[in-house]
Amino acid sequence: xxxxxxxxxxxxxxxxxxxxxxxxxxxxxxxxxxxxxxxxxxxxxxxxxxxxxxxxxxxxxxxxxxxxxxxxxxxxxxxxxxxx
Numbered sequence: 001x002x003x004x005x006x007x008x009x010x011x012x013x014x015x016x017x018x019x020x021x022x023x024x025x026x027x028x029x030x031x032x033x034x035x036x037x038x039x040x041x042x043x044x045x046x047x048x049x050x051x052x053x054x055x056x057x058x059x060x061x062x063x064x065x066x067x068x069x070x071x072x073x074x075x076x077x078x079x080x081x082x083x084x
Contacts, residue, residue: 001037003045013081014039015046019055021062 006014014032017023018039025036034042044052 001035001041003034003038003041006032006042011042011046014042018043018059021058 010032014028014034017028017031018025025039028034028039029036040056043055047055
């Protein structure tokens with residue numbers, strides 16, 4: 001899947017949101033229009049290989065990274081820059 005050309009500050013924010021355990025991929029998609037596969041490609045491109053592997057291991061199967069798997073929807077901290 002092709003990743004669109006993004007400004008460096010947008011890439012930094014996407015990486016930051018993807019790195020956060022409680023920010024779901026759906027929030028990144030709503031704010032930036034990037035699907036989970038595109039976010040993974042950005043992470044792969046922007047991070048060192050060892051950091052990417054560590055991140056993938058951590059988020060794979062994590063319930064908090066997918067809204068449909070979460071047991072909560074509110075009452076958690078949300079960044080002012082995050083739309084959902």
